Amino acid sequence: MTSIHDTMFSQLADKSLFEQAQTYAYVYIDAAQERHVFPHAEDIDALKAFEEPLPKAPQDSQAILELLDSVGSPGTVAQTGGRYFGFVNGNAIPTAVAARWLSDVWDQNPALHVISPTVAKLEQVCEGWARQLLGLPEETVAGFVSGTSIATMCGLAAGRYALLQKQGWDVNTQGLFGAPEIRVVLSEQSHGTVFKALALLGLGKERVELVPADAQGRIDAAQLPELDSNTLLILQAGNVNSGAFDDFESVCAAANAADAWVHIDGAFGLWAAASPNQAHLAKGIDLADSWSVDGHKTLNTPYDSALVLCKHRQALTAAMQATGAYIEYSEQRDSMLYTPDMSRRARAVELWATLKFLGEDGVAQLIDGLCQRAQQFATLLTENGFNVLNDVVFNQVLVAEDTPEKTIALMQNVQASGECWMGGSKWNGAPVIRISVCSWATTEEDVKRSVKAFVAAREMVL
Numbered sequence: 001m002t003s004i005h006d007t008m009f010s011q012l013a014d015k016s017l018f019e020q021a022q023t024y025a026y027v028y029i030d031a032a033q034e035r036h037v038f039p040h041a042e043d044i045d046a047l048k049a050f051e052e053p054l055p056k057a058p059q060d061s062q063a064i065l066e067l068l069d070s071v072g073s074p075g076t077v078a079q080t081g082g083r084y085f086g087f088v089n090g091n092a093i094p095t096a097v098a099a100r101w102l103s104d105v106w107d108q109n110p111a112l113h114v115i116s117p118t119v120a121k122l123e124q125v126c127e128g129w130a131r132q133l134l135g136l137p138e139e140t141v142a143g144f145v146s147g148t149s150i151a152t153m154c155g156l157a158a159g160r161y162a163l164l165q166k167q168g169w170d171v172n173t174q175g176l177f178g179a180p181e182i183r184v185v186l187s188e189q190s191h192g193t194v195f196k197a198l199a200l201l202g203l204g205k206e207r208v209e210l211v212p213a214d215a216q217g218r219i220d221a222a223q224l225p226e227l228d229s230n231t232l233l234i235l236q237a238g239n240v241n242s243g244a245f246d247d248f249e250s251v252c253a254a255a256n257a258a259d260a261w262v263h264i265d266g267a268f269g270l271w272a273a274a275s276p277n278q279a280h281l282a283k284g285i286d287l288a289d290s291w292s293v294d295g296h297k298t299l300n301t302p303y304d305s306a307l308v309l310c311k312h313r314q315a316l317t318a319a320m321q322a323t324g325a326y327i328e329y330s331e332q333r334d335s336m337l338y339t340p341d342m343s344r345r346a347r348a349v350e351l352w353a354t355l356k357f358l359g360e361d362g363v364a365q366l367i368d369g370l371c372q373r374a375q376q377f378a379t380l381l382t383e384n385g386f387n388v389l390n391d392v393v394f395n396q397v398l399v400a401e402d403t404p405e406k407t408i409a410l411m412q413n414v415q416a417s418g419e420c421w422m423g424g425s426k427w428n429g430a431p432v433i434r435i436s437v438c439s440w441a442t443t444e445e446d447v448k449r450s451v452k453a454f455v456a457a458r459e460m461v462l
Ligand SMILES: *Cc1c(COP(=O)(O)O)cnc(C)c1O
Pocket: 088, 146, 147, 148, 149, 150, 191, 193, 194, 238, 239, 240, 265, 266, 267, 268, 294, 306
């Protein structure tokens, strides 16, 4: 019997396995534009084929790939086509996917410069490019993490460290028990992951001062409590429902005067700063102390890609510090200083490829395109008698019928049509359909076709 090692060496030499995967990938790419956007019920049912006992003996690699494609591919959601508007999900741009394929073969671990000089260099370059595109202060540093959930946790951890440090308390060594109190001030419309980060950091989801939001979901600056130098203030660039942006200029000015720490959750919206046509939305973001932003939403990198950005290098690296006798920090960029993880994948490769492919103008074009398609959606839906509930300032459109039941029925009919897919949310306590235009591949034609699906779906409700 051949050993698994012999098998693997021969697979590396022969490459047919990689060619097999490539063949499936090409078929998938071509089909994704026209297929039913959400998988058919029978395709989801067929996923049962994966439910089997863990094999005792090694299995045949070709058969593994064959199963993954024949059962797995049809069960995926066609997110890479132009008519997926669910959640706030991006669509990886081709250059980035290709770069990821290559870097998958490298299998680098960017924890330390000494483990991967190439990825350390690409991270350093991306840090500078992101700072430039977003107009953030010169001293801003970046950590490359899996998503905004983690990026927010890192930014808030840096803030927690710095606020307590100012009071002579080292949270890393002493923890929070007996620590001076810090205040957390945030909008009632903050994203769920912000509350999760507060829970993870021992700050408490409910031990916070909630500020009411206005009708568009922006923090109501007039109702901000008095801020002080013990305050962690959390703002939002892009409300996850309406896409609205907080008024950073005035709120950050007040926070800076009080010496509070400001974190901005800009998962998809922070990139507004990178387009001259949308930058007014992000005016004043440079006055914050830390920021979280995804690559895998509006920037359209592959999953999993996000940045925690922090104006205070020492606060971020202190919050993320790890030590070990074998850890060799260098004069170069040691990535694990900026993130909670040690070993991880080289996600900066795709981010670098995305930014280099697009360039400054391409990023602006990409963002503007999403905003234009969202406007087109709002216009066509309104023309066809649907109620658009929000001011469409960025890429999010909220739609509802006159009763909750009709709204839900409309959404289910649209989803079942297979023409497009968007999910639901709650707005002012009532169900809404939430359209997020987040894919570079969405064309004007896709929007027209999707609105037709809305019209047909409404006829079915009536
Ligand atoms: C998506 C989103 C998050 C969470 O980001 P992940 O990348 O999914 O972890 C946080 N805040 C807002 C506003 C978001 O839209």
